[in-house]
Amino acid sequence: MNLRELYQEVIIDHSRHPRNFHENAAANHHAEGFNRLCGDKLTLFLKIENDIIQDASFIGAGCAISTASASLMTEFLKGKTEAQAKEMFENFHQMLTLENPPASINDQLGKLTVLTGVREFPSRVKCATLAWHTLQAALTNKVQPVSTEEDLIEP
Amino acid sequence: MNTFDAKQVRLDFPILQQNVHGKRLVYLDNAATSQKPQAVINRLNDYYSHDNANVHRAVHALSERSTHAYEQARIDIQKFINAKDAHEIIFVRGTTEAINLVAQSYGRPQFKAGDEIIISHMEHHSNIVPWQMLCEQTGAILRVIPVNDAGEVILEEYERLLNPRTKLVAIVHMSNALGTINPIEQMIKQAHALNVPVLIDGAQATAHLTVDVQKLDCDFYAFSSHKLFGPTGIGVLYGKAKLLAAMTPYQGGGDMISRVSFAKTEYREIPHKFEAGTPHIAGVIGLGAAINYIKQLDLPAVHAYEQQLLNYATEQLLTISKLRLIGTAKNKAAILAFILEDIHAHDVATILDSEGIAVRAGHHCTMPLMERFNVPATVRASLAFYNSREDVDALIAGLHKVREIFK
Numbered sequence: 001m002n003l004r005e006l007y008q009e010v011i012i013d014h015s016r017h018p019r020n021f022h023e024n025a026a027a028n029h030h031a032e033g034f035n036r037l038c039g040d041k042l043t044l045f046l047k048i049e050n051d052i053i054q055d056a057s058f059i060g061a062g063c064a065i066s067t068a069s070a071s072l073m074t075e076f077l078k079g080k081t082e083a084q085a086k087e088m089f090e091n092f093h094q095m096l097t098l099e100n101p102p103a104s105i106n107d108q109l110g111k112l113t114v115l116t117g118v119r120e121f122p123s124r125v126k127c128a129t130l131a132w133h134t135l136q137a138a139l140t141n142k143v144q145p146v147s148t149e150e151d152l153i154e155p
Numbered sequence: 156m157n158t159f160d161a162k163q164v165r166l167d168f169p170i171l172q173q174n175v176h177g178k179r180l181v182y183l184d185n186a187a188t189s190q191k192p193q194a195v196i197n198r199l200n201d202y203y204s205h206d207n208a209n210v211h212r213a214v215h216a217l218s219e220r221s222t223h224a225y226e227q228a229r230i231d232i233q234k235f236i237n238a239k240d241a242h243e244i245i246f247v248r249g250t251t252e253a254i255n256l257v258a259q260s261y262g263r264p265q266f267k268a269g270d271e272i273i274i275s276h277m278e279h280h281s282n283i284v285p286w287q288m289l290c291e292q293t294g295a296i297l298r299v300i301p302v303n304d305a306g307e308v309i310l311e312e313y314e315r316l317l318n319p320r321t322k323l324v325a326i327v328h329m330s331n332a333l334g335t336i337n338p339i340e341q342m343i344k345q346a347h348a349l350n351v352p353v354l355i356d357g358a359q360a361t362a363h364l365t366v367d368v369q370k371l372d373c374d375f376y377a378f379s380s381h382k383l384f385g386p387t388g389i390g391v392l393y394g395k396a397k398l399l400a401a402m403t404p405y406q407g408g409g410d411m412i413s414r415v416s417f418a419k420t421e422y423r424e425i426p427h428k429f430e431a432g433t434p435h436i437a438g439v440i441g442l443g444a445a446i447n448y449i450k451q452l453d454l455p456a457v458h459a460y461e462q463q464l465l466n467y468a469t470e471q472l473l474t475i476s477k478l479r480l481i482g483t484a485k486n487k488a489a490i491l492a493f494i495l496e497d498i499h500a501h502d503v504a505t506i507l508d509s510e511g512i513a514v515r516a517g518h519h520c521t522m523p524l525m526e527r528f529n530v531p532a533t534v535r536a537s538l539a540f541y542n543s544r545e546d547v548d549a550l551i552a553g554l555h556k557v558r559e560i561f562k
Binding site: 003007016038039063123127 | 497498499500501502505506509516517518531532560561
């Protein structure tokens with residue numbers, strides 16, 4: 001277990017000083033993420049015009065991993081199309097959950113690779129993915145809060 | 156003279172003799188579940204290897220042996236909590252089921268709209284939700300004793316809440332989230348002055364305190380085996396014989412009847428009418444073995460040792476910067492709940508885990524209490540008698556590591 005891989009300086013920095021950490025009255029897409037077992041909670045605000053995410057911000061409270069992940073995500077999202085955002089969700093998810101993610105994935109993820117270390121901490125993957133699942137919900141304006149605490153009974 | 160040697164006792168617990176992530180395991184999650192001594196593991200193995208048979212049913216040798224062991228455990232448990240009679244010991248799945256049994260068998264048939272049930276703000280969800288369900292079913296009202304900043308029930312408020320509409324008081328003996336030991340003997344007396352029965356949630360207390368249900372004079376006492384060094388899936392409801400005898404069964408099935416016809420069924424006497432179906436026989440026998448293991452320790456010395464260890468750990472924790480203890484009651488045991496003001500509990504727990512230290516981070520099934528203290532989650536280190544100063548020192552070193560990583 002490499003703790004420094006998990007808690008890289010970028011992650012500590014983003015958890016201490018989250019970027020785009022505010023509400024946005026002008027947002028036209030919102031969603032809430034809430035992991036009720038651990039208590040991590042966030043609300044995501046997107047302003048999308050002509051298929052471009054003009055602005056992304058969030059508020060909430062959670063652990064370093066979930067806060068840093070949300071902060072890094074909002075940084076990434078600005079200026080992207082919805083399709084690009086969805087593609088990155090897939091990449092991010094694959095990075096954390098696939099046994100052998102394709103090598104090319106790191107190039108696509110760019111700065112978001114700082115969260116790769118979470119792979120080694122299975123109980124914390126849900127912290128890193130909460131913001132991204134909230135993003136998916138925001139794109140469709142889903143009213144119910146989303147959670148990444150899954151039912152542990154495999155189908 | 157302390158005749159208790161924690162280092163020696165630790166050797167009785169095989170699971171503790173391992174490394175986790177390359178570090179000596181420091182198990183500080185005893186309030187969630189305790190580890191099992193070799194004596195309990197052996198007893199389960201023996202039972203399944205030699206004696207396994209259903210109880211109370213057959214005349215063959217194995218069934219006689221298993222029935223005898225099962226009923227002997229009931230007697231061992233009766234003596235352990237000093238119940239007057241072994242018939243007052245009912246086997247259930249755990250504390251949660253014990254409380255649900257009282258809610259449904261004692262409360263539901265007789266509580267009416269406007270009746271009141273008193274609990275405290277520090278209850279575990281298992282001593283909140285069954286009463287809320289009962290309130291929904293009967294129209295009864297839940298009243299909550301507030302707690303002060305130290306995490307102690309405010310007795311003046313309790314006194315104010317008790318009134319002629321009060322039908323039951325249900326209160327935790329020792330808080331799982333704070334460690335607070337409630338003054339239940341006094342609270343029971345106050346309730347009895349109004350003829351109100353009292354249920355005690357003893358899930359945490361039985362592993363750390365001497366419990367004497369006759370001295371307490373409580374009407375119901377619920378506890379779980381797995382927090383008392385026994386197997387999971389088994390627990391005990393103690394109830395005064397007179398109350399239990401007047402209650403209707405919680406579940407119907409085999410073993411709880413004296414006579415069944417399609418016209419009418421007669422129930423057996425207590426405790427059997429509350430033990431429908433094949434019980435968790437191995438669990439009961441394992442719990443008996445756990446109690447016999449505990450009883451051969453010098454219990455007053457064990458309790459004194461745990462208190463010293465708690466004091467040591469408290470002093471040491473307070474040397475960590477920006478650490479806030481949640482639960483500073485004058486009378487408390489075994490639980491150290493805290494937050495680091497600038498670091499989330501889950502990050503603390505992950506870093507401690509990498510050092511081989513098992514703690515719990517979260518709301519500890521006490522969401523209303525977490526709100527009371529305005530924290531989303533706490534880190535909880537909970538002690539057992541096999542923990543030592545070495546374990547506490549490892550925890551403190553681990554917290555320094557947390558500070559270093561989050562520098």
